[in-house]
Amino acid sequence: MKRLSEIHPIIYKARIKQKRIGRRFADAVRGVRFATRIDAGDLPFRCTRHQSLLRRRLGDSDPVLQENKVVNLGIACPNIDGVVIRPGETFSFWKMIGEATAEKGYVEGMQLSQGEVVRGVGGGLCQLANLLYWMSLHTPLEVAERHHHSFDPFPDEHRVLPFGSGAGVFYNYIDLRFFNPTEAAFQIRVSLTDQHLKGSVYSSHEPGCSYHIYERGHRFIEKDGRNYRENEIWRRVTDRRTGDTLADELIVRNHAEVKYQLNFAAAACNL
Numbered sequence: 001m002k003r004l005s006e007i008h009p010i011i012y013k014a015r016i017k018q019k020r021i022g023r024r025f026a027d028a029v030r031g032v033r034f035a036t037r038i039d040a041g042d043l044p045f046r047c048t049r050h051q052s053l054l055r056r057r058l059g060d061s062d063p064v065l066q067e068n069k070v071v072n073l074g075i076a077c078p079n080i081d082g083v084v085i086r087p088g089e090t091f092s093f094w095k096m097i098g099e100a101t102a103e104k105g106y107v108e109g110m111q112l113s114q115g116e117v118v119r120g121v122g123g124g125l126c127q128l129a130n131l132l133y134w135m136s137l138h139t140p141l142e143v144a145e146r147h148h149h150s151f152d153p154f155p156d157e158h159r160v161l162p163f164g165s166g167a168g169v170f171y172n173y174i175d176l177r178f179f180n181p182t183e184a185a186f187q188i189r190v191s192l193t194d195q196h197l198k199g200s201v202y203s204s205h206e207p208g209c210s211y212h213i214y215e216r217g218h219r220f221i222e223k224d225g226r227n228y229r230e231n232e233i234w235r236r237v238t239d240r241r242t243g244d245t246l247a248d249e250l251i252v253r254n255h256a257e258v259k260y261q262l263n264f265a266a267a268a269c270n271l
Contacts, residue, residue, distance in 0.1 A: 023173040035089040035180075036096075038082040043187045043202035048138035048211075051196040052131055058154045061110060061117065068109045069124025073197060075105050076125055077190045080132075085178065085186045090144055093129055093169055093176040100125060100171065112168065117153050117259075122171075128190065129176045130166035131199045136178050137165075137235055137251065138211040139201050141186060145177040151257045152229045162215035164254030165233050209246065212236040220262060227258040 027034075054073070055066045076097050085091045100106040100122025109123025133146060147168045156163075167176045180186060184205035191198050218231040231254050237247040 019173040035085040049200040094172040133167035141178040
């Protein structure tokens with residue numbers, strides 16, 4: 001049975017407004033210390049870096065939305081680039097970027113909403129959230145809030161990271177947040193080239209650990225006439241000095257409905 005907010009657009013918009021007000025109130029009550037300082041220079045030690053292609057085929061989606069995504073990322077990245085997360089502070093994706101509106105220059109891009117692919121102003125910023133989340137897993141930062149999509153919208157094309165290792169965002173109550181529990185400061189750098197979204201995380205202290213993210217149990221299954229994709233994302237933490245494994249942690253179990261036509265024989269060959 002559908003909820004009222006899924007039946008009528010006015011109710012849906014009112015529900016979104018309510019959730020956004022609720023998030024602001026909750027942050028004020030909890031007194032969260034958010035990271036806001038941006039430094040132009042890099043901290044001395046690099047913890048990790050990653051890059052992702054700006055343009056890749058996503059099913060039968062309109063390629064114009066890919067170009068619009070690049071525009072949106074170009075507006076958002078400078079709001080994050082250089083931010084320093086000091087001890088006891090929390091990084092918030094939306095606190096840094098703010099609401100993505102047409103008045104700020106954002107254009108229509110691709111969004112994933114309520115199990116469907118839709119168009120929306122500011123669409124495509126999830127690629128930035130994906131990058132930030134992946135990099136955070138290679139640092140001692142604790143993921144305070146992260147949401148993942150409940151469906152798999154497109155077949156793999158040039159995928160380099162395990163399925164289900166991204167992060168969904170929607171202003172402002174579906175956020176991506178990291179907490180710094182250490183005595184070191186961490187700094188996020190993000191930028192665009194013609195082909196890639198690039199990111200790095202730097203630290204004021206030399207990293208003592210290295211991190212390896214991997215998946216287990218990747219499979220496609222069929223149930224009640226629908227296809228699903230499952231896996232587990234794990235993180236191995238290793239002492240950089242000795243090479244000893246300090247922890248092998250389950251990060252998340254993924255179970256998502258597949259929204260594209262699936263050839264089980266071909267899918268099995270790709271596992």
